[in-house]
Amino acid sequence: MIKFILRRFVVMIPQLIILSVLIFALAKAMPGDALTGQLASNPKMDAQTLHELKQKLGLLDPPYKQYLHWAGGLLHGDMGMSVIHQVPVTQLLAGRMENTLILSLAILILSYMIAIPLGIVGGRWTDSWADKMVVGYNYLTFATPLFIFALIMLFIFGFVLNWFPTSGSVDIRVEDGTFSYYMSKLNHLILPALSGAIVNTTVTIQYLRNEIIDTKIKDFVKTARAKGVNESKVYTQHILRNSFLPIAAFLGYEIVYLIGGSVFLETIYGYPGIGQLFIASISQRDFSVVTALVMISGLATLIGTLLSDIILSAVDPRIRIE
Numbered sequence: 001m002i003k004f005i006l007r008r009f010v011v012m013i014p015q016l017i018i019l020s021v022l023i024f025a026l027a028k029a030m031p032g033d034a035l036t037g038q039l040a041s042n043p044k045m046d047a048q049t050l051h052e053l054k055q056k057l058g059l060l061d062p063p064y065k066q067y068l069h070w071a072g073g074l075l076h077g078d079m080g081m082s083v084i085h086q087v088p089v090t091q092l093l094a095g096r097m098e099n100t101l102i103l104s105l106a107i108l109i110l111s112y113m114i115a116i117p118l119g120i121v122g123g124r125w126t127d128s129w130a131d132k133m134v135v136g137y138n139y140l141t142f143a144t145p146l147f148i149f150a151l152i153m154l155f156i157f158g159f160v161l162n163w164f165p166t167s168g169s170v171d172i173r174v175e176d177g178t179f180s181y182y183m184s185k186l187n188h189l190i191l192p193a194l195s196g197a198i199v200n201t202t203v204t205i206q207y208l209r210n211e212i213i214d215t216k217i218k219d220f221v222k223t224a225r226a227k228g229v230n231e232s233k234v235y236t237q238h239i240l241r242n243s244f245l246p247i248a249a250f251l252g253y254e255i256v257y258l259i260g261g262s263v264f265l266e267t268i269y270g271y272p273g274i275g276q277l278f279i280a281s282i283s284q285r286d287f288s289v290v291t292a293l294v295m296i297s298g299l300a301t302l303i304g305t306l307l308s309d310i311i312l313s314a315v316d317p318r319i320r321i322e
Helices: 002-029 034-041 047-057 063-075 089-124 129-143 146-160 179-215 219-226 231-243 245-268 274-284 287-315
Strands: none
Touching: 002 063, 002 287, 089 129, 089 179, 089 231, 089 245, 089 274, 089 287, 129 179, 146 179, 146 245, 179 231, 179 245, 219 231, 231 245, 245 274, 245 287, 274 287
């Protein structure tokens, strides 16, 4: 296992280099930049001042020099300076990254709390009224786009019933570090996390239900029943243990998907995370922030893939990845 992990980390190095080149090339291919946008919005900025600022920031250097400067900064933990916010990108991402990770973790926990019981019910009692309700729920969540469902949840529970805040991640009137502060963060987190979790349960329910249906008719399950093993033990020790393998293998990808999918939730709920920042940075042509966020997403994808393989090997001792 250790050799496999080390080998994967070595393979990730050229993958990250190729990814960084593609990200930088695509960013440079986009029309305009943050300074060009300021020329139209700021009547006091003339073309000469704009040229001097571009020269100072290195935007007039050849593309390969700009890439080497940017990539060298990444190796030292320097993601550049945000032209719009006038702060280092790492400082800009610090608080927002924390909010996105908390939101993604909350969605993951809630989605598994909902999906696993429903998947077990649907798989164990196939074609029963309970299974039909689970299948109906699954069709509904699959057919409903996340942004539509989030808007409905926001309208009902935020504006009509007024149970939850409609924007932000914490009430600015509470003092940082107090009990009221953490309760306020939880109150702001519930609605976007629940909206994301309900829509996110579709794949997990379908995988688990299908795996249970397929596993409970296999020979080793029939043998266990023939030996007189209690039905509860048959499900817990034989059927469920094998049925959870695809869920475990999918966990790493699920984490990456949640971080990427937070763009819609953070925009709709005004939740200050990296998703909301990503959309704003694209519209403002703040390419230093955009490239940093895409690079982080690419790195998270590679790590998620590795994590899925490790979890799959740990859950099933019969699988050896060497």
